[in-house]
Amino acid sequence: MNIRFLTSSVFFFLLISISGGSLAQQSSTLEILSADLLEGAKGFERLLGSVQMKHQNSLIYCDSAHFYRDENRAQLFGKVRIQDVEDPITTTSSYAEYDGNTKVAKLRNKVVFTNQETSLFTDYLDYNRETNVATYYNDGKVVDSTNVLTSERGIYEVNYEKITFRDEVVLVNPDYTMKTDYLIYLTIPKTAETQGLTNIISKEGYKLDAQKGSFYDTQQKQFRFFDGIVETEESRVKAQELFYDEAKAYYEGKEDVRVLNKERQVEVYGDVGQYWEQRKYSLVHGRALVRKYFEADTLFMTADTLISQDSEADTAKYLLAFRSIKLTKTDLAGIADSLVYNYSDSSIRLFYDPVMWNKKSQISADSMVFYIANEELDRVYLKDKAFAIMSDTLLNFNQMKGRRMTGFFKEGQIENLEIDGNGESLYYALEADTLTQGINRILSANIRLTFQDGAIRKANFGVRPDGKFTPVQKIDEKISRLEGFNWRIEEKPDREVIDSWRKPEEIDPEAKNLFNEPDVHLEMPTDDQIQENLKKSGFMPTKRTLVTEPKKGN
Template identity: 85%
Template sequence: MTIRFFLTSVFWILIFSLTGEAFAQQSSTLEINKADLLRGAVGFDRLLGNVEMKHQNSLIYCDSAHFYRAENRAQLFGRVRIKDVEDPITTTSTYAEYDGNTKVAKLRNNVVFTNQETTLYTDYLDYNRETNVATYFNDGKVVDSTNVLTSERGVYEVNFERITFRQNVILVNPDYTMKTNNLIYLTIPKTSETKGLTNIVSKEGYKLDAQNGSFYDTQQKQFRFFDGIVETEESRIKAQELFYDETKAYYEGKEDVRVLNKERQVEVYGDNGKYWEDRKYSLIYGNALVRKYFEKDTLFMTADTLISQDSEADTARYLLAFNSIKLTKADLAGIADSLVYNYADSSIRLFQDPVMWNQKSQISADSMIFYIANEELDRVYMKDKAFSIMTDTLLNYNQMKGREMTGYFVEGQMDRLIIEGNGESLYFALEADTLTQGVNRILSANIKLTFQDGAIRKANFGIRPDGKFTPVQKIDEKVSRLDGFNWRIEEKPDRAAIDAWRKPVEIDLDAENLFNDPDVKIEMPTEEQIQEKLGKSGLVPIKTMLVPLPKKGNQIEVELL
């Protein structure tokens, strides 16, 4: 290769490079398509009447403009419209500034930004055509086919069809109204995601609140709340993560789930849960807990799994509990493997080695049913291997057993006991409630006993009872115990045992709610304030009397000052 050829090649490479740069610069230059009048001024050109300019893929229309040719920017006045010839985006306003170098349009006053079905209304909008990002501040409103969203500030990322709303965000659609301070809305799938406190009120008056944000598919009508609460007229549901399908009326919660039935005054807790609103059916599992609220007292119950059915029919209202049953109330406590609570008659059925304690008595059987009336233990029915133990004033163990037993309570204490089938009774005879005389042991098919402070006061036996009295001097372990005796007081649950299983954290019903805040209208600046602000930045438009001149064909008349 000769030196001359090498230098020639370098020369043409430089020429092509410079030409490419010039072409690139030219492609980003604002161009004048037409105007009724073009007048020169110091540092800029005045375009007057039916102005049309072009920048890359955008056509710019306005009533008049100041074109700073050297700076490649323009100020646009009156009926401003910027239309993208390739994308379905059109922006209108009464004033705008357009920079051809940065590709940023600053639109002010009555701004309308339209992208297919989505329209943004505001008075202050900066639109970067390079990144296709529109930013508004000092109030804006976005409307599409489903929702209306308003906020103080927002960013519309057109390429991603994503709008980020900040400060005093309100989303309104036909089904609900949402308030938050940080919301991301995707215009194509019509989904919204919030950060931080989020409050929703449905058209039916339901309240849906989240402390740590939410996600909502507005078309599928599916919500997901974080540290959320859904409250209706009949129920209140809370979870660390709460999913709600409005169409199916279905809830699903994860971590610290709780469901309150307001009518029944029953609240259930668990690690996870599901609730079908139409069926009023709930499933709670994982360290489950029940609180049944009475006027004077509360019944607590633990289980591995809870199923609640609250149908319209009285016979179909129940609560099922499985495995590790423990329950406690002021006047009773109990354990069992499984349980059925019937809402209609306030009966509780216990299965598989159930044991109940109330004050001075312990009862056990293969299965049992006890009933609550006027918020107190009313009666209990025990079936198969029924065994009752009561302590008297001297802490002796009075014992009864039989195939079936029915016990009746007064003010929380055993008042009378009826034994049917293979009845056996062992009770201590006392003198003035201070001295044990001996032990009575009686066998009878049927036995009826009445008590006072745990001591037997009266006994009625069936036909031909078989009885034996043992004086105190001859009482030993064998004489003082019926077969099957097992005093299990160490298994009796209390509130400490309930709290160790799951200790409910009370809901703060006075927590912050954006619907409680008064609606404040942000005052928009006046035209004079806008002009003053623009003046301080050196962007005040020069007001000129417009004198229309006759056109000469397609030529633009130029008048130099």
């Protein structure tokens, strides 16, 4: 083998390797492609007119530049444009500094960072080409095909199509305006995720608020709020986790759900709830509670499951309640297995062993319906096994039973009671409301009784009533009770029972809302602006020579 040839080959291979390494090293340095004029200056080269430079996959354009060759960096002036050859990213500004070693571009004044359909506008942007991350510090605006987002600070992670906005964040699209202080926006699926307080107002005036953040799909128009409230002119929906689909006008809530119908002044609570806005139909279950607001009073009702329908037709406006029914009002209380509340006539129907208490009276039947007028109990109908018990001034139990009953009330007290079919009555005869004389027990197909303070004042009977009077001396337990008598006062629910079932926290009307805060940004005037204002006011301070501090010892 020719030793000279071998030596030459090794030398050529080493030369190629060294040259390759040198070229690779040069590829990480800033290169000057062209300029109208090149001037030398102390420590840097000055490029003037139509400057073009290159760094790896980026082309750099500007009006003029200072190139610090030894430091591998440049200052760029006037119509700065940095364009990536491989990625669709272009950045423009009035001034920039570019470091070839760190691959960081610091762009200032009228900065526009563009990535396909997404553009970022600011006056202060640092762009790291190594990590493909752009950061702005003093107000920025991001615009894409759907949304406009602004904030004081932000980070754009291009590789992940992710932008994190911080401080005074505002998202605007054709349908909604959102305000928060922390938002993560993904530019490809166009989703926005917030943390902390979030407030939204729709173009229709709907208010959507969240205390603990939200998730918003801007294209699908779907929202998910945490500790959230959605409020319209007709309704208000709140839950710890609240989902809203705008296209379907559908709400779904979990944990501490509450749905308010403003027109009916009925608010429904539960563990889980669904609400279809167009149908005005809601389903709530899990320790459900209803509050019906009257002008001077409130009706409370508990149930396992609640269904509310409030359609356009009056006959189709109702509330259904199933299992564990308990209701209470200032002068009214009741229990049942199930219930129907018709909004159109303010009637409440109770089924399966219902019992109702009104001041000194208790009524029960297989089923019953009662009506509320002027916020008070107006009348009640009892069907099958109807039984009424009234306590008089001496705490005696006056009793009536029959197939059907109709009771009429005045100022919350029973005034008249009509029994139709198999009527029986047992009432105490009193002397001056202070002394019991005995018991009147009457059987009649039809009975009509008139009361005052729970005591019978007048009795009308049908054809051939069968009556018996027992003096007080001969009254015993059997004589003083009609068959089926059951005084169930211990089952009467009150507010304590209701609150043990569910005690809702009231909504704070003064809760912080970012839309209530004025959009005011105070900027300090520049020195030139201060001098201009002084000149306009007619006062200009006399220029003085700067006096330096005296040297020690003088």
